[in-house]
Structure formats: C-alpha cells, structure tokens
Amino acid sequence: MNQTLRCAASPSLALVKYWGKADGGINLPATTSIAVTISHLETVSQVTLGSDRANEPAADEVFIEGEPQPESRFAPFFAAVREALREDLHFRVESVNTFPTGAGLASSSSGFAALATGCTAVAGRRLSGAELSALARVGSGSAARAVFGGFTRFAAGASFAEQIADENHWPExxxxxxxxxxxxxxxxxxxxxxxxxxxxxxxxxxxxxxxxxxxxxxxxxxxxxxxxxxxxxxxxxxxxxxxxxxxxxxxxxxxxxxxxxxxxxxxxxxxxxxxxxxxxxxxxxxxxxxxxxxxxxxxxxxxxxxxxxxxxxGVGSGPRLLGTGAATASTSA
Structure with a gap:
C-alpha cells in the first residue's frame, strides 16, 4: 500500500522584497529579502509516495484544488527531491489553499514549503532547516523562507533562507x-x-x-x-x-x-x-x-x-504534519 500523509504550510510575506534571480542556480535571489510567515492561511497537501514498481505511479502528479498541474512546473522540484533523498521515488500530491490561489498572496511559497516537508516526511527522512529550505527553493524562491516560522532572511545569492526570530518574537x-x-x-x-x-x-x-x-x-x-x-x-x-x-x-x-x-x-x-x-x-x-x-x-x-x-x-509557525487523510481547506486554523 502506498504511504500517504498530509502537511500544512503558511505563506511567507516579504517585507523587503525578493525580486529578480541571480545566476548560478535555480531561484537564487538577486536581492536580500526579509519576511514574516503568516498565521491562519495555509496550503494543505496530501502526499502519496509511490515508486516505479508495478501498480504504483510511475510519474509525479500534482493537483491543486482538484485541477491537474503542468508537469513542467514541478519537474525540477521533484528531481531535486530524488537527488536529496538518493532514491527513485515518485509522488502524487493533492493540495488545497484556504485563501485565493495565484492572486498575489504567496501561494507558491506555502505550496512548495508543504511539498518539501511532505515529500521528505512521507519518505521517512528528516532534513535540516537549511536542507529543507534549499529544497523548497527549487520550486519557488519564496518557499525557501516558508519552511520556517516567524521571521526570515533570504540573502542575495544564497541557496537557503535563515530564521531571524521565531513566531513568539513579536506577538502583538x-x-x-x-x-x-x-x-x-x-x-x-x-x-x-x-x-x-x-x-x-x-x-x-x-x-x-x-x-x-x-x-x-x-x-x-x-x-x-x-x-x-x-x-x-x-x-x-x-x-x-x-x-x-x-x-x-x-x-x-x-x-x-x-x-x-x-x-x-x-x-x-x-x-x-x-x-x-x-x-x-x-x-x-x-x-x-x-x-x-x-x-x-x-x-x-x-x-x-x-x-x-x-x-x-498574525505571525505564523513553520510547516506541520497532520497525519493521514484527504487534504481539505477546513484544516486551517
């Protein structure tokens, strides 16, 4: 039986903006950004692990709000997951957002933060914060910040983001x-x-x-x-x-x-x-x-x-695992 779990992640709102890419890698920022992970809004992703064995998916599949997504948009990310895990694994992902998708609310940051966390967890692996950030970055530059709660810095030319302060730093x-x-x-x-x-x-x-x-x-x-x-x-x-x-x-x-x-x-x-x-x-x-x-x-x-x-x-925490079951918007805080 394929393994399945759910993961939720919140968007990263840039206070000082990441806008432009540096040479030398995928989604390396040309400018340093300072950001806050925000509470209550979430991407909830159900990740199912498969492999190239019979009766299991031979390719990666992603659905957002029930709609199939272009393979090309996610191919570099899944290739980076396989490289990081050193296993030939494939994934089926079903994601929903508790806020408008593709409308300027940083859904790609929460989406790829949830994917990076969910794909590694369902494979039974635990990465460091820097490793998880670098993996999420391949999908979306802003997702490098969203794997952390609280406040973050994503320095120009860096391959991963860093936490400046946690979600308890500025409660008001x-x-x-x-x-x-x-x-x-x-x-x-x-x-x-x-x-x-x-x-x-x-x-x-x-x-x-x-x-x-x-x-x-x-x-x-x-x-x-x-x-x-x-x-x-x-x-x-x-x-x-x-x-x-x-x-x-x-x-x-x-x-x-x-x-x-x-x-x-x-x-x-x-x-x-x-x-x-x-x-x-x-x-x-x-x-x-x-x-x-x-x-x-x-x-x-x-x-x-x-x-x-x-x-x-308010100020939100980092991604969290929700166990098994279908991804639904009702899991938002």
Whole structure:
C-alpha cells in the first residue's frame, strides 16, 4: 500500500522584497529579502509516495484544488527531491489553499514549503532547516523562507533562507490583508519578474539599493520598531513596482481599490496610527499594524473598499504534519 500523509504550510510575506534571480542556480535571489510567515492561511497537501514498481505511479502528479498541474512546473522540484533523498521515488500530491490561489498572496511559497516537508516526511527522512529550505527553493524562491516560522532572511545569492526570530518574537504584530480581487493574476510572478529584469531601465538600481533596505528592516524587526520597519517596507515595494511599471510591456497589478487602501494607510498614519502597507506581485494590499490598532485599521479599510474582504492574521509557525487523510481547506486554523 502506498504511504500517504498530509502537511500544512503558511505563506511567507516579504517585507523587503525578493525580486529578480541571480545566476548560478535555480531561484537564487538577486536581492536580500526579509519576511514574516503568516498565521491562519495555509496550503494543505496530501502526499502519496509511490515508486516505479508495478501498480504504483510511475510519474509525479500534482493537483491543486482538484485541477491537474503542468508537469513542467514541478519537474525540477521533484528531481531535486530524488537527488536529496538518493532514491527513485515518485509522488502524487493533492493540495488545497484556504485563501485565493495565484492572486498575489504567496501561494507558491506555502505550496512548495508543504511539498518539501511532505515529500521528505512521507519518505521517512528528516532534513535540516537549511536542507529543507534549499529544497523548497527549487520550486519557488519564496518557499525557501516558508519552511520556517516567524521571521526570515533570504540573502542575495544564497541557496537557503535563515530564521531571524521565531513566531513568539513579536506577538502583538498583526497583518491586515485587503483582498481586492480573488481571481488569478493576468501574469505569474515568475514571468513578471523575468520581464522586469530583462526590460526595465530601473532594474539595476533596484538591485543595488535592496541590501540597504534589508539591513534597515532586519534591525527594526529585531527591535520591534514598526515605524522604522514600515518605512523600509514602503520603499522596497514601491521600488520593486517601479521595475514593473517600466518593463516592456508594463506589468500593472494595481487596481483602483489597491490605491484606495494605500491612501487609507497614509491617512491612518497622519492620524497617529501605525499602519504600513506592502504589496507583492498582485493587487492585494497587506497592512502591518499592532493588535491595539487592528480594529481601527479594519474600520478605515472597510470604509474605503466596502466590497473588499479583510483577513486579519498574525505571525505564523513553520510547516506541520497532520497525519493521514484527504487534504481539505477546513484544516486551517
């Protein structure tokens, strides 16, 4: 009988962005990113182990929300799993997300973190944090961070991410996610990144200035200084989007509702409330604030975009094994 288990992992939200790939390996970052693993949102993956023996799957299969996925998207990852385990194993994976897929909420980070954890566990192997991070990176650069809970650093040119602080470091931190559109993005993050790198006249400046922002953000994070962290975050996402806006053709993920949320955060700060926004490759806006101010932030954002959805999350832990059984969205915390 084939072995099966389930694994859940949460997305990694970059506070200072990973945008661009370095030469010399798969998904090596051109810029250092600083990130937080967020709570409550999860990818839940059921992983079934097979081999090339009779009556067992001879190829890897991946289904997300019941839909079969292109083999080419996952082939490098599964090849890396077999190399790491030194066994000719194959896997069937069925994944569901408790949040919109492919909509700018870092589903690839939680997805490949769950896959890396689940595939190695179902094979009876336990990797170090660095080894698991390097394996997840092959599937998605941001997944290298999502194998850790709390706060992480993924240094430029590195093959794995590192944990800066665990999920208990900043218990009062909250992230309010303004979901302004639930549908999939018109272009994938990977393709948008490549287009920005290859065609934007500002890409080189983005790379050269990223390290300073990462250092500022890490110091602020360690000191739990939200306003200093927020200013570094704001510069990072705006500089990143400058490479997209000036790509050829331009990549424009922002929607009018996205801009309305950004303006609302400006007004909140003018009123003395720490509310610092960031965005990734998609229209959603993530706002960092504190537990004390969460209700006020949600109230203001709802007034600016009454038809939008608000998700309130905190700092999350790393991937967890759930035992056996079908992957269902109801397992989310």
């Amino acid at each position: 931190l909250r992230i309010v996610i303004a979901v302004v559109q639930r549908g999939s993005k018109p272009i994938s993050s990977r393709d948008a990144m490549i287009r920005s790198r290859d065609t934007s006249p500002y890409y080189a400046d983005w790379v050269s200035g990223a390290q300073s922002l990462a250092e500022q953000a890490e110091t602020a994070l360690v000191n739990r200084d939200l306003d200093t962290l927020g200013r570094a975050m704001r510069q990072s996402y705006l500089r990143m989007f400058s490479t997209m806006f000036t790509a050829e053709p331009p990549v424009i993920f922002w929607l009018p509702e996205s801009v309305a949320v950004i303006r609302a955060c400006e007004q909140l700060r003018a009123d003395g409330i720490s509310a610092w926004e960031t965005m990734d490759a998609g229209p959603q806006v993530k706002v960092l604030t504190t537990a004390k101010h969460t209700a006020q932030v949600c109230d203001r954002l709802h007034r600016e975009n009454p038809s939008g959805e608000l998700l309130v999350v």
